[in-house]
Amino acid sequence: MKSNIRYCTNILIVGFGAAPLATSLLVAMPFFTGMWEMNYIVLSLTFVAYFSAAALVAVRLTSNRYPDCIEMTYAPVCMPLMLTLAVCALCMVVSKGHIGHNVFVALWVSGAAFFPVNFIMAQNQFYAYVFFVPLIYQTAFLLFFARKERRSGYRPALPGRYKTGFFLLVLVFIVIIGRVLFSAP
Numbered sequence: 001m002k003s004n005i006r007y008c009t010n011i012l013i014v015g016f017g018a019a020p021l022a023t024s025l026l027v028a029m030p031f032f033t034g035m036w037e038m039n040y041i042v043l044s045l046t047f048v049a050y051f052s053a054a055a056l057v058a059v060r061l062t063s064n065r066y067p068d069c070i071e072m073t074y075a076p077v078c079m080p081l082m083l084t085l086a087v088c089a090l091c092m093v094v095s096k097g098h099i100g101h102n103v104f105v106a107l108w109v110s111g112a113a114f115f116p117v118n119f120i121m122a123q124n125q126f127y128a129y130v131f132f133v134p135l136i137y138q139t140a141f142l143l144f145f146a147r148k149e150r151r152s153g154y155r156p157a158l159p160g161r162y163k164t165g166f167f168l169l170v171l172v173f174i175v176i177i178g179r180v181l182f183s184a185p
Contacts, residue, residue: 004067011062011076015145019058020113020137023050028116031124047117047129048136055140059148066149071162077145078166081138083110085173088131092180099127099181107131 027050066073087110095101104127108118111134121129 003065004069004072007065007067007072008076012080014061015055015058015077015141016080016138017113019054019061020051020111020134021116023054023137024114024116024118024133026050028120031117031120043126043129044132047133051133051137052140055137056144059141059144062145064152066152070159073149074146074162077142081135081142082166082169082173084131084134084138085170085177089173089176089180092177097180097183099131104130107134110134 027047084107087107091101091103091107094103107130108115111118111130114134114137117133118130121127121133
């Protein structure tokens with residue numbers, strides 16, 4: 001039990017605390033100098049590159065010793081992604097699709113490690129990045145983690161019913177977000 005707590009703490013502090021905070025600070029630095037001449041595609045690709053690299057490093061730094069229970073192995077990795085999607089879906093419903101609404105402070109709180117880059121993006125009215133930056137990192141972390149865990153030869157894969165439930169829940173949140181966002185006035 002003690003090793004499970006240490007495992008979860010390690011994943012949450014290193015993987016979803018220190019690594020995204022350090023990357024957010026690193027990525028936010030050039031924007032303090034007024035580097036706003038980038039178009040959305042270049043800016044998005046920059047974020048994908050930096051936060052994917054940070055996720056890869058964070059996965060390598062996290063524990064190589066997995067808990068006995070396969071569900072416990074993936075729970076701390078999947079929960080931040082589910083939290084981000086759930087909070088964003090709730091904020092979308094409450095704000096009726098207005099991304100600059102004050103209710104999105106809840107998204108900032110749920111992704112506190114991304115505060116430096118999210119603050120810069122919000123100050124320059126790139127509100128969509130407040131949602132996309134944590135999503136990029138958390139998705140990359142999950143993919144790199146699954147690859148690392150599978151390569152370790154640790155044990156059989158996560159049962160299909162868990163994968164199906166996870167992807168259905170992700171799909172429900174994305175449909176809610178998209179539906180509200182694209183039907184907004």
